[in-house]
Amino acid sequence: MLKSEELTKKFGGKTAVDHVSMELEKGHIYAMLGPNGSGKTTWMKMAAGLMKPTSGTVSFEGMPVGLESRKHVAYMSTEPYFYSWMTIRDVGQYYEDFFDDFSMEKYRQLLREMELEEEMKTKTLSSGMAAKLKIAVTLARDASVYMLDEPFNGIDLLARDEIRRCIISEAAEDKLLLLSSHLVEEMEAVADRAVFIKYGKLVEVRDLEEMRLTDGVSMADRYREIYGHTEVKQA
Amino acid sequence: MDYNPTIPIWVQVSTMLRRQICAGTLSPGSKLPGGRDLAAEYGINPNTAARVYQELEREGICTTKRGMGTFVTQDENKIKEVRTQMAGDAARAYLAEIHGLGLRTEDAIRMLETAEGGKDAEK
Numbered sequence: 001m002l003k004s005e006e007l008t009k010k011f012g013g014k015t016a017v018d019h020v021s022m023e024l025e026k027g028h029i030y031a032m033l034g035p036n037g038s039g040k041t042t043w044m045k046m047a048a049g050l051m052k053p054t055s056g057t058v059s060f061e062g063m064p065v066g067l068e069s070r071k072h073v074a075y076m077s078t079e080p081y082f083y084s085w086m087t088i089r090d091v092g093q094y095y096e097d098f099f100d101d102f103s104m105e106k107y108r109q110l111l112r113e114m115e116l117e118e119e120m121k122t123k124t125l126s127s128g129m130a131a132k133l134k135i136a137v138t139l140a141r142d143a144s145v146y147m148l149d150e151p152f153n154g155i156d157l158l159a160r161d162e163i164r165r166c167i168i169s170e171a172a173e174d175k176l177l178l179l180s181s182h183l184v185e186e187m188e189a190v191a192d193r194a195v196f197i198k199y200g201k202l203v204e205v206r207d208l209e210e211m212r213l214t215d216g217v218s219m220a221d222r223y224r225e226i227y228g229h230t231e232v233k234q235a
Numbered sequence: 236m237d238y239n240p241t242i243p244i245w246v247q248v249s250t251m252l253r254r255q256i257c258a259g260t261l262s263p264g265s266k267l268p269g270g271r272d273l274a275a276e277y278g279i280n281p282n283t284a285a286r287v288y289q290e291l292e293r294e295g296i297c298t299t300k301r302g303m304g305t306f307v308t309q310d311e312n313k314i315k316e317v318r319t320q321m322a323g324d325a326a327r328a329y330l331a332e333i334h335g336l337g338l339r340t341e342d343a344i345r346m347l348e349t350a351e352g353g354k355d356a357e358k
Contacts, residue, residue, distance in 0.1 A: 029280055069258045160323040161278065168274050171281045197294040209283060218240030 001026040001176045002047055002073075002145055006056035009042050017043040018200035019056065026144070027173045030205075031191035032180040033223055039200040040180040043079065044147050048075035060145065071100065075142035076134055078150050084123035088116055088133060095137050108142035114162055127154045135163060139170050146170060147178045152186045164190055184220045194219050196226050236278045244279050245286040251277075252287065256296055256307050257318040267297065268304045 003023040009016045017039040024030055032040050045051040047058050049065040060069035082091055088111065096102045111118065114132040121211055125133065131154040138148065150162055151167070167190060178195075181187055188208070196203040203226055208219055217225075238247050255261045267288070268276060274284040287295050288305050290298040299305045308314065333343040 028282065164278050165275050168278065168281065169271065171271075171274075185240070188276075189236070189244050189279045189283070191236055192282045209245060209286070212241060212243045216241050220240060 001179075002058070002060055004043070004047065004056065004058040007046060007058050008055045009039075009044065009046060009051065009149055015200050017046070017053075020197070020200075020202045021056075022195065022202055022205055024176055024178060024195075024205075026176045028193050029167070029171050029177040029179065029191045030146075030193045030195055031184075031186060031219065032162045032178055032195045032197065033182075033219070034197035035227055036182065039117040040197055042200075043197070044075065044149055044178070044180065045077070048073055052074070052078075073145040073147065074099075074138050074141040076138040076146075076148045076151065078153065080130070081134055081137075082122040082130075086122045088120050088122065089116065089118040090138070091122065091133065091137055092118075094127055095140065099141050100157045101142040103140055103142055106142070107136060110136040110140055110166060113166055114159075128159055129157050130154055131160060132163065133172055135166065139166060144174065145176045145178070147180075149180050149226055150182075152181055153181045160176060160186060184223050188219050193217070194222070196222070198226060238289045245290060247295070248273075248277050248279060249287045249290045252291060253296060253317060253321065256314060257321060261307050263307055263311060263314060265307050267307065283351050297338060 001024060003054065005021050007017055007020045020039075020043060032043070034040055042051065047060075047065060049067070049070045050173065051141060055212045058065045060073060063069060065073075080095075083226065086094065092102075092104055096104055096106075102112050108118070114131060114136055116136065119127075122133070124131065131151075135148065135151055136205050148167075151163060155163060164186075167179070179187060191208060193205060193207055206222065211217060211219075211222065238244050247293070252261070252267075261267070266321065267273070270284045270288060271281055271285065271307070273279075274281040288297060292299055292305070295310070296308050296317055297305050298308060330340065330343055333340075333346065338346075
C-alpha cells in the first residue's frame with residue numbers, strides 16, 4: 001500500500017534516510033522504531049508528501065506520493081499545530097475545511113473518548129491534552145493510511161490506554177497504520193509488525209507474534225539487540 | 236493489560252478466555268465479543284484478536300457462525316476436557332516447583348492441605 005524504493009534524503013552533508021526500500025501492507029499496525037535522529041520522521045514526511053526525496057521514490061497504491069495521495073494519507077507530525085486563538089471546535093472546523101474525508105461526528109466521538117471539551121481554548125490545554133487533540137483530529141479523517149509520529153509523547157500513563165484503544169478501533173483490513181515511537185513498550189501489544197531503522201537505513205521489518213513464537217523475544221528485546229547499548233526509554 | 240512480551244500475545248489472551256470458559260464466567264453457548272471489540276477490550280492488535288478466535292475454534296472450545304459471531308461451545312464435555320487439561324498443567328507446575336525445593340510428592344500433598352486450611356491449620 002505504501003512503498004518506498006531506494007528512498008534517500010540528505011540535509012547538507014548528512015544522510016537522514018539512506019536508500020530505504022520497503023513495502024508496508026494494509027491490514028496491519030506497524031511500529032516504526034529507532035532512536036531519535038534515525039530517520040523515522042523524515043521517512044514519514046516524504047511518505048506524507050510533505051518533503052521531497054533527494055533520490056528514490058515513494059508511492060501510495062502504485063501512484064507517486066503527491067497531491068492525490070495526500071487525500072488518503074492522514075499524518076500527525078510531532079510539531080505543534082494549532083493557532084492559540086482556536087478552540088477545540090475551531091480546530092475541527094479548520095480540518096473539515098481542509099480535508100474532504102474529515103468527519104465531524106467521528107471527531108466529536110474521539111473528543112468524548114479522550115475527555116476533551118469542544119469549548120476549550122487550545123492555548124489553555126496541558127501538553128497531554130494538546131497531544132490527545134492532535135491524535136483526535138488526525139484519526140477523525142476517514143483515510144487509508146494513518147501515520148502518527150510519536151503519538152505517546154507527552155501523554156501520561158493512564159491516557160495512553162485511551163490512545164491505544166482509539167488507535168486499535170481505527171485499524172481495519174483495508175487500512176494501514178504506522179506509529180513511530182521511542183516508547184517501545186507502549187506498542188508491544190498494539191502493533192503486529194515492526195520496522196527497525198538505524199542511522200537512516202532499514203534494518204528489518206518483522207512480524208512480532210512470529211518473532212515471539214520462533215525466537216522468544218519481544219519487540220523491546222529486538223530493539224536492544226539492534227541498537228546495542230542505547231537505552232530504551234521507560235514509560 | 237500487562238502481557239509478557241516474549242510470549243505471543245494470542246497465546247496469553249486465549250489462555251485468559253479459556254480460563255473464563257472453564258470457570259463458567261463465560262457460559263456455554265454465550266456470544267463472545269467481535270474481533271475488533273476483543274482487540275479494544277484487551278488492548279491488542281486486531282490481527283492478534285482474530286488469531287485468538289482461530290485458536291479457540293481449532294481446539295473446539297469456540298465456534299464461529301457465519302455472519303453471527305463467535306460463541307462458546309455448548310459441548311460441556313469439551314469444556315470439562317479443557318478444564319481437566321488446564322488443571323493438570325497447573326498441578327504439574329506446582330509439583331515441579333516443590334520437587335525443585337528438594338521436597339517429595341507426599342510433602343506437596345500435605346502442603347496443599349495446609350494451604351487450604353489457612354495459615355493456622357498447622358498440624
